[in-house]
Amino acid sequence: MPLITILSSAVADQIAAGEVVERPSSVVKELVENSIDAGATVIEVSLDDGGRKLIRVSDDGSGMSAEDAPLALARHGTSKITHAADLVGVSTFGFRGEALPAIASVSQFQVDTSTSDGEGVSIRVIGGKMSPAERVTRRRGTTVAVSNLFFNIPARLKFLRSARSEWRGAVESITALALTRPGVRINVTHDGKQALTLPPVASVRSRLGAIWGGRYAEDLLDVEDVAGPIHTSGLAQRPADVGTSTRRVFLSINGRAVRDAGIARAVEAAYRSTIVAGLRPSFFLEVTVPSDSVDVNVHPAKAEVRFRDRWTIERAVETAVRRALGNFDAAASLGFRGAGFSTLSYQPPPNPGPEILQPAREFDSPLFDVESGEQYQMERTAEQSATAIVDAAPAAVIPPLFQLRRTYIAFEHEDGLVLIDQHSAHERVLYEQFMHTLESGAAPAQRLLLPLTLHLGPAEGEAFDANREYLERLGFEVEGFGGHTLIVNSVPMPHPRFDAERCLRETLDSLTGDRVAGTAAKHERLASTVACKAAIKAGEELSQGEMRSLFASLRDTTLPAHDVHGRSTIVHLTWDEVERRFGRR
Numbered sequence: 001m002p003l004i005t006i007l008s009s010a011v012a013d014q015i016a017a018g019e020v021v022e023r024p025s026s027v028v029k030e031l032v033e034n035s036i037d038a039g040a041t042v043i044e045v046s047l048d049d050g051g052r053k054l055i056r057v058s059d060d061g062s063g064m065s066a067e068d069a070p071l072a073l074a075r076h077g078t079s080k081i082t083h084a085a086d087l088v089g090v091s092t093f094g095f096r097g098e099a100l101p102a103i104a105s106v107s108q109f110q111v112d113t114s115t116s117d118g119e120g121v122s123i124r125v126i127g128g129k130m131s132p133a134e135r136v137t138r139r140r141g142t143t144v145a146v147s148n149l150f151f152n153i154p155a156r157l158k159f160l161r162s163a164r165s166e167w168r169g170a171v172e173s174i175t176a177l178a179l180t181r182p183g184v185r186i187n188v189t190h191d192g193k194q195a196l197t198l199p200p201v202a203s204v205r206s207r208l209g210a211i212w213g214g215r216y217a218e219d220l221l222d223v224e225d226v227a228g229p230i231h232t233s234g235l236a237q238r239p240a241d242v243g244t245s246t247r248r249v250f251l252s253i254n255g256r257a258v259r260d261a262g263i264a265r266a267v268e269a270a271y272r273s274t275i276v277a278g279l280r281p282s283f284f285l286e287v288t289v290p291s292d293s294v295d296v297n298v299h300p301a302k303a304e305v306r307f308r309d310r311w312t313i314e315r316a317v318e319t320a321v322r323r324a325l326g327n328f329d330a331a332a333s334l335g336f337r338g339a340g341f342s343t344l345s346y347q348p349p350p351n352p353g354p355e356i357l358q359p360a361r362e363f364d365s366p367l368f369d370v371e372s373g374e375q376y377q378m379e380r381t382a383e384q385s386a387t388a389i390v391d392a393a394p395a396a397v398i399p400p401l402f403q404l405r406r407t408y409i410a411f412e413h414e415d416g417l418v419l420i421d422q423h424s425a426h427e428r429v430l431y432e433q434f435m436h437t438l439e440s441g442a443a444p445a446q447r448l449l450l451p452l453t454l455h456l457g458p459a460e461g462e463a464f465d466a467n468r469e470y471l472e473r474l475g476f477e478v479e480g481f482g483g484h485t486l487i488v489n490s491v492p493m494p495h496p497r498f499d500a501e502r503c504l505r506e507t508l509d510s511l512t513g514d515r516v517a518g519t520a521a522k523h524e525r526l527a528s529t530v531a532c533k534a535a536i537k538a539g540e541e542l543s544q545g546e547m548r549s550l551f552a553s554l555r556d557t558t559l560p561a562h563d564v565h566g567r568s569t570i571v572h573l574t575w576d577e578v579e580r581r582f583g584r585r
């Protein structure tokens with residue numbers, strides 16, 4: 001007797017089923033995908049007992065002819081590709097001709113289908129054994145009913161979870177597909193009860209609203225960006241909302257819902273410095289790439305893809321999300337709704353508006369700019385430097401600003417009152433300047449008339465050693481370092497009241513024991529630490545000029561609405577809200 005035998009096709013189907021059909025949710029996914037591929041505009045899904053008893057999917061798609069229907073149930077019976085070359089760039093969900101025979105081999109299966117209203121065909125398959133087709137009368141479209149999944153494979157049946165948990169998985173499959181095709185009507189019933197009704201809508205945002213509530217969908221930011229042939233669109237959570245609700249993630253590549261850890265990381269990277277490390281944002285993104293740059297044929301359930309040039313795609317997605325965060329509404333209070341940050345300027349409110357302040361001369365370097373260190377000699381008084389700032393008023397229009405509680409800067413905007421937290425805002429400004437300095441290698445510094453002498457403890461000394469190169473780039477120029485004594489000749493000069501010694505001490509203190517790996521991460525860690533320590537504090541009085549300068553610098557940052565800890569820098573109180581409080585509406 002030969003040792004090697006060729007498996008019967010029934011056994012082969014069951015093995016394939018092991019890869020394609022894991023649980024009710026995978027059956028739901030395959031069937032709904034087929035319906036979408038058939039051009040359905042309405043899809044009805046019903047499940048009994050979480051899909052363990054019955055999964056039925058009906059559509060009004062193209063249907064199958066009496067001739068084609070039995071072929072669809074044969075292994076590798078597919079209408080979607082004929083040549084291996086077609087595999088590159090398939091735009092339908094299915095292409096393997098594997099799903100239906102696999103499902104039919106492990107269930108009691110029935111398909112009723114018709115290509116036009118009236119005459120159709122019905123085929124039953126029990127555990128892979130097909131009965132002859134029967135003629136039926138029905139509407140155009142297809143109904144597939146899958147009963148008693150795994151009835152013939154007790155080992156798999158044992159692994160099914162509770163009805164509740166299987167139902168939840170099925171809903172997840174359906175919602176993912178529903179997001180890729182907002183224009184298709186999808187109705188879902190569970191144990192005879194209507195569970196989910198998704199009318200056809202024009203956008204992903206509306207579909208999300210139908211699934212998770214309008215409020216949730218409204219609070220998401222629009223993402224829309226084109227980088228060469230890569231198009232990224234969709235929605236992403238506002239940084240301030242991250243971590244406040246269940247995390248939801250949806251990604252589609254060329255219309256196919258997939259998981260992709262690399263792209264998820266790219267999205268997270270876009271949020272860096274706007275949310276607390278470790279928090280993970282919700283997002284709903286559709287990425288379109290040239291079809292020959294992605295291979296969809298790498299995962300049995302087609303849940304993952306392979307990119308030819310992953311790096312470029314990840315960077316495009318990161319940039320798209322980053323731009324969306326930059327366009328964040330609160331930033332609009334500073335005058336930058338929509339387009340890029342350098343092109344628009346503050347729009348004064350309609351009557352009664354603030355006086356428009358004319359610039360005295362071209363604005364080139366803001367007050368809190370390390371590059372303009374020479375303007376702020378150590379011996380200058382704060383008042384003198386403030387005058388210099390007013391002289392250097394920005395070209396863009398700045399509204400009258402008021403300091404409240406020596407902590408907030410308030411101003412009037414066309415649709416409300418805006419408060420800026422002076423410390424957070426300055427932190428954001430400095431963070432971006434420091435990052436720029438660290439990355440470009442430029443080290444503007446302020447020479448001290450009297451060098452600082454610092455005695456460090458062993459841990460602080462170690463932190464200094466580990467970060468010396470970066471600290472020097474930021475402007476801390478140190479002469480010799482031995483026996484734990486630092487002689488500091490130059491320091492950065494982020495603002496006139498900057499206490500360099502305290503900043504350096506506090507920075508070394510928080511870097512103590514730090515184990516951040518990688519240059520980019522080190523840059524970020526250092527820039528945010530020094531920014532936090534160097535920024536003006538709450539409780540410091542600011543002159544008009546300083547407030548104006550801070551306002552202008554904040555406006556020039558890429559992410560003005562958030563400090564480096566993810567807190568808001570700007571709070572916007574709309575006139576609507578104010579009027580409601582006063583009972584005017």
Ligand SMILES: Nc1ncnc2c1ncn2[C@@H]1O[C@H](COP(=O)(O)OP(=O)(O)OP(=O)(O)O)[C@@H](O)[C@H]1O
Pocket residue numbers: 030034035038059061062063064072073077078079080093094095096097098099100101141142
């Ligand atoms: N709801 C449907 N309406 C019309 N035709 C369908 C429907 N479901 C399946 N078919 C036909 O049956 C064929 C086999 O479907 P099956 O899901 O097994 O394979 P596939 O979709 O081609 O590929 P994959 O295995 O990757 O899903 C399809 O190619 C399609 O022609």
Ligand SMILES: [Mg+2]
Pocket residue numbers: 030033034093094095099100
């Ligand atoms: Mg299919």
